[in-house]
Amino acid sequence: MIAPEQNARIDDERPIPPQVPRGSLRLQLHRGYDFDAATATVPYLHALGVSHLFASPILAARPGSAHGYDVIDHDRINPELGGEDGLRRLVAALRRHGMGLIVDIVPNHMAIDNGNRRWRDMLEWGRRSPSADFFDIDWDSTDPALRGRVLLPFLGEPYGEALDAGALRLHLDAADGRLHVAYYEHRFPIAAEQYPLLLEAAGMRALAARFRLRGSRPRDALRRAFDDGRAALAAAAGDPGVAKLLQAYDAGTDAGRSRLHELLERQHYRLAWWRSAADQINWRRFFDILELPALRMQDVPVFEAAHATIFRLYAEGLIDGLRIDHVDGLADPRRYCRRLRLRLQQLQAQRPPDAAPGPAYVVVEKILAPRERLARDWLVDGTSGYTFMNEVGALLHDPAGEAALTQLWRTIGGDRGFDEEERRARRYIALELFPAEFNACAHALHTIARSQPRWRDWPLAAVRRVLAELLAHFPVYRTYVDDRGRSAADAAIMREVTAAAMRSCRPGEQALVTLVDRWLGGERPSQAGPAKQRRMRLRAVARFQQLTSRVAAKAVEDTAFYRHGRLLSRNEVGADPAQFSMSAGDFHRAARLRGQRYPRAMLTTATHDHKRGEDVRARLSVLSECPQRWAEAVERWSQRHAPLRQPYRDGVAPDDIDQYMLYQMMVGCWPPTLQPHDADGLAAFAERLWQWQRKAIREAKRHGNWIDPDTQYETHCEHWLRSVLDVRRDGEFPRMVEDFLATIAPAGAAKGLAQTLLRMTVPGVPDLYQGADFWDLSMVDPDNRRAVDFAARDAALAQAGVTSGTAQLERWQDGAIKQRLIARVLGYRARHPALFERGSYRPLRVRGPLSSRMIAFARSLDGQAIVVVVPRFTLGLLDEHRGLRPDAAVLAGSELVLPRPLAQRRWRPVLDDGPAVPTAHGCIALNAALCPWPLALLTTDGREA
16 A cells, blocks of 8 residues: 555646546456556557546455456455555556546445355344344345345255255364355355354363353454354364364264254254245345345445445545446435435545545436436436437437338237337236345335224235236336435326326225325325334335336346347337437437536446447447338348248247347447458357347247246257358358448448547537447447457557548448547547536537438537537438548538527538638538538637638
């Protein structure tokens, strides 16, 4: 650890990072790409124009973690990343370049691991452990077998079978004197109070006496006695008595097996088969992932302990901002965010003078439904960008193609609209994936019913049916009710939900819908009567709100998105596939509103969680401009590949829906440099596609799922896919795909440039995902977390200084043109930060034949201004012989109309060092503005033309 005075010396000559990020770049850190690797990348990021590195979680995670979201220790920087020394080296490099650091933090959950001291302590001491209330455990379960105990569903077979097979064995860790039951890689610690009993039964009374755990002694005294006893036990590890003790619990004998079972029945946990988790689990977890138990972050001691290291790093000036992972998983996101902001404000005065000035930059990972807004009283800078990703994606889809693509989808077999698919998925997920959480919420509501004579006749079964209907119709991730009741926004949501539930529930249970709505915040919990009633209401509200968010995520993103495939470019995190497109007017309104409410919100078009890379979505959106051509291609390909499909049950494998989605992915992700005769390249591409399709099949849950996969169906699908792309079997099909891509791929690339320019110029802070400075044709994780060749990118950026933009536009396939765009715009933002932080946003009109195909706006502040013009629909816009350069004949007759304050200015291009753009009669001809680029960023210094 560097001493403060040493740190000051190092930082004497460093430029100070900007308070508000001008542009961030997200890096996925892991053992294979650690702090030192990131440090080596800093000069390139600086040259690209990035002001802040945005890092995945940096606290100690499970060994080998590829992402860092499985934190096991809040008190340490991840040693696999290089520990705190490695972090300080990275920060020193960032500071030398005037850059800041944003880190991802995970307040919702930890990971179960042998190295998680808090989880182990909770299992050793039960409710007496300080960690008993650290994790969100229901210690008062309605299941008598779990009252005061934690379900541990980590056995690969039923408990009795594991016991009979001898898979459970009592062991002593000679290094620290701890007893545990081993099950393969798992270590289940023995309860602390059992040590003296076990040792006495083994005749080791002197050693048993060392533990001194009996009586009502203070907790600290008990822990000291336990530590002393463990030290003595470790020293006696070679004693024959210890061997005798372990042998007595050997499950290989009937007596040993019986003793081991009795010992396990006296633990603070109950071992169980993993398949029992969904129905019985009595602790909250991250969605359905058993290894990630949730935390009680609403409790101040938990909050302070989990954030202690992050707060220290912020106070020392090592980090400048935070991204809050899965904020909707918390019991009270609003209170959490406000508490976090207050603590950061308190620490701000301690930061060194060379640290970024002003308040910390804080954004939350939050998916906003259509018409939903992030409450300003959360005191955060905005969300992490999914909202913008949806807006710009919808903007690039041609509404004229919606009807034809909908008809094609229905012909293929998609007879349900997305809304209906979502409702079906919500019911399935609530009852099949989260039955324990669903039951816990229903019991919390039923407890309220039983507490009053006028409500007590409503049975639990009726409460369950009503709850299921409320969840099925829920239009957002969650509400944010607390003891004050509902906000106006939450009240409007619940009116919509209850009205829908009234229509779909049993007529005799409509009155119960009204009651449940009242209990869930329709009546302020603070006005519910005695303290016990208020506690019951708040408990039910918390259960409900945390259930709706997990049901939404798994039902929408991880089920319905894989069932409904009208056009996969609209099936993205944060998007609503039912909304096919967005008008230019609606996009402008959203941008202006963000500029007013959250001008520092993060804007992204690619993340570590996206379903498809940003340029995959851009390319697929071109299909909305040529739906008939696409339908004809699908028909030809389907007929060609019909003999490869295998009869399976009542149909074929792959079925029509899976085949259609795969064709979309094939077209969307096809690398620009992949040649149709490249057998090895096609095989590698087929492998990537197969990894995507297997995940898609299991997420859709139409042919098996992750718990019970339909491996035979999957095998048929894999064989079909690899055969289709086997050039030795059929060399013609890859050429057919290439021919189709010759039309849409350049248009998709132009759209990719359009969304990139919009991300960097509309109100907000642009974030760039690792590798997306070239074309991002990635698939869902883990494909989107593949290693990035930064050396190639560094070389390309250096080459850009001696290569014209025109040349790069014409050989666009290598992605260097996208990098050039990013570097030019970020460089401009660095020179004019105030314009982008506070500048006004004004929509502009395009007049002429291309009026509906373009979107334009101006931003201005104190005499400085920019004009942005980008194409929404690009098919037919480009010169087919000149790469991404627009066709001058197509542009002819269309012009950008400038308002009077801007019409007299002199405008020049930012993307290339070209001459001033001529203005005539308050207009700029698109032929002049879009040359040689298919989009434009123009700037003025305020002087008249």
